[in-house]
Amino acid sequence: MSAQQHHYDIVIVGGGLAGLSAAAYLSHKGKKVAVLERGVLGGRAVTLPIKGFHFNFGAHAIYGRDTSMLRTFEKELGLSIQWQDFSPSKAKYDMGDEVTDVPANILGLFRTKVMGGLDKVSFTFNILKTMLKLESGHPHLSIEKWLEQKNTPDDVREMMLTLASSNFFTKEPEKIPSDVFFRYYSRLFLTNKPVAYIGGGWQALINEFVRVLESNNGAIFTKTKIVGVTHENDRITSVHTEEDSFTADQFIMCIPPKELEKIMTGSKVEGLVKHYAQYDPTYVMVYDIGLKKRIESPYTYIYDKQNNMFITDISYYDTSCTPEGGQLLQATAYLRQADMGNKEVLEAYKAKIEQMYDKHFPGWREELVVPRVSQRAVVQEIKWNMHQQAMPVFFPEYRNLFFAGDWCQGQGQLSELSFSSSLTVCDMILKHD
Numbered sequence: 432m433s434a435q436q437h438h439y440d441i442v443i444v445g446g447g448l449a450g451l452s453a454a455a456y457l458s459h460k461g462k463k464v465a466v467l468e469r470g471v472l473g474g475r476a477v478t479l480p481i482k483g484f485h486f487n488f489g490a491h492a493i494y495g496r497d498t499s500m501l502r503t504f505e506k507e508l509g510l511s512i513q514w515q516d517f518s519p520s521k522a523k524y525d526m527g528d529e530v531t532d533v534p535a536n537i538l539g540l541f542r543t544k545v546m547g548g549l550d551k552v553s554f555t556f557n558i559l560k561t562m563l564k565l566e567s568g569h570p571h572l573s574i575e576k577w578l579e580q581k582n583t584p585d586d587v588r589e590m591m592l593t594l595a596s597s598n599f600f601t602k603e604p605e606k607i608p609s610d611v612f613f614r615y616y617s618r619l620f621l622t623n624k625p626v627a628y629i630g631g632g633w634q635a636l637i638n639e640f641v642r643v644l645e646s647n648n649g650a651i652f653t654k655t656k657i658v659g660v661t662h663e664n665d666r667i668t669s670v671h672t673e674e675d676s677f678t679a680d681q682f683i684m685c686i687p688p689k690e691l692e693k694i695m696t697g698s699k700v701e702g703l704v705k706h707y708a709q710y711d712p713t714y715v716m717v718y719d720i721g722l723k724k725r726i727e728s729p730y731t732y733i734y735d736k737q738n739n740m741f742i743t744d745i746s747y748y749d750t751s752c753t754p755e756g757g758q759l760l761q762a763t764a765y766l767r768q769a770d771m772g773n774k775e776v777l778e779a780y781k782a783k784i785e786q787m788y789d790k791h792f793p794g795w796r797e798e799l800v801v802p803r804v805s806q807r808a809v810v811q812e813i814k815w816n817m818h819q820q821a822m823p824v825f826f827p828e829y830r831n832l833f834f835a836g837d838w839c840q841g842q843g844q845l846s847e848l849s850f851s852s853s854l855t856v857c858d859m860i861l862k863h864d
């Protein structure tokens with residue numbers, strides 16, 4: 432049957448985590464839903480099988496999983512997720528001449544050598560304040576300015592910025608708005624599950640959303656690129672590819688602003704979307720290696736403080752991602768905007784990552800089966816800093832048009848933003864009925 436013969440309650444454009452979670456949720460609530468995806472499902476959350484290894488395009492660490500929006504989807508939709516909890520005692524900072532604990536929780540805080548004794552107390556106090564939500568920061572104050580205003584001791588400042596650098600995937604943590612910083616940590620320090628991986632990688636999660644969607648008669652159209660919309664007064668009436676059009680009562684756009692800009696040309700929100708499309712994403716370099724034999728190490732996460740890069744032993748948490756006896760290590764380096772497109776600088780990052788592998792996993796070169804490098808992976812479509820803001824999930828110009836994705840306003844960051852904006856939009860649609 433050709434696509435243009437269908438009318439849906441809700442059409443969702445984009446089959447990444449935001450689009451698929453919204454589609455599964457709304458179909459589960461009885462809506463007739465279609466997902467339109469230009470390529471294959473998953474977006475940036477894809478798992479690539481190469482020579483028996485399963486590489487996740489980006490890591491699939493879920494932060495604070497017990498209070499996460501993914502947990503809400505899991506409970507509501509009965510998703511089967513094989514959680515693999517990260518072990519905080521195996522997370523270390525490489526300080527150059529020594530390796531010390533990461534203060535991923537209060538225990539790590541007391542063990543870490545990043546700070547001296549008294550400063551630890553002060554840092555603990557700051558964390559407690561965060562936990563008690565007495566401190567919420569201010570949107571007009573970067574974390575750098577906030578630390579300045581509070582006369583924070585240097586060591587504590589250093590610790591807070593190092594934490595923020597590793598959690599926000601940035602080389603410039605001082606630019607993070609202080610309210611964003613405190614919101615994030617007030618949640619993270621209250622969780623018992625600071626980081627968890629999904630057994631089977633992103634693909635296992637994608638399969639679960641698809642299972643729910645299909646069992647509720649949802650429709651999925653892959654290789655279906657939307658190129659424009661039609662609108663009438665304050666409503667969108669259809670979206671279309673070069674050949675087909677899809678009509679619906681409500682539309683959710685789960686595609687990044689730079690793509691959205693193209694399809695909203697000529698609409699009443701063209702200028703608004705353009706504004707968000709000009710913002711810089713958070714870029715990283717990812718350098719994964721699949722090894723034929725494990726190289727044992729006392730840590731599963733090591734963060735090089737000086738170079739802002741880290742290695743995770745993904746296969747320690749998810750044994751299904753390698754052939755038997757193998758190991759999959761993932762290195763991530765945070766990049767500056769100015770680094771983008773500079774071949775020499777990017778090559779230098781790659782060499783530094785290799786040095787880090789040499790230092791912490793000596794002998795990796797002899798065991799190497801597959802290297803996989805992405806030089807400019809988009810971790811988050813809109814980077815958090817004082818000059819950039821997340822996009823709203825709704826503009827008043829159209830009453831039946833919503834947005835979700837990691838570029839939208841929501842809770843947390845990375846995929847948590849995709850899930851939280853998706854859930855907000857679903858609730859808005861369902862409450863409207």
Ligand SMILES: Cc1cc2nc3c(=O)[nH]c(=O)nc-3n(C[C@H](O)[C@H](O)[C@H](O)COP(=O)(O)OP(=O)(O)OC[C@H]3O[C@@H](n4cnc5c(N)ncnc54)[C@H](O)[C@@H]3O)c2cc1C
Pocket residue numbers: 444445446447448449450467468469470471472473474475476488489490491492493494655656657658685686687690694715717808809810811835836837838844845846847849
């Ligand atoms: C290197 C790396 C590491 C990461 N690490 C983590 C991590 O540890 N933890 C974590 O939570 N998150 C992590 N992330 C982030 C996470 O992958 C993203 O936040 C999430 O996948 C974004 O999903 P989304 O649906 O919001 O957007 P996207 O994945 O960008 O989905 C958008 C979809 O829209 C489709 N599309 C675009 N244009 C059109 C069109 N015109 N018509 C139809 N379809 C269209 C695209 O093909 C895509 O499938 C990482 C990402 C990377 C790259």
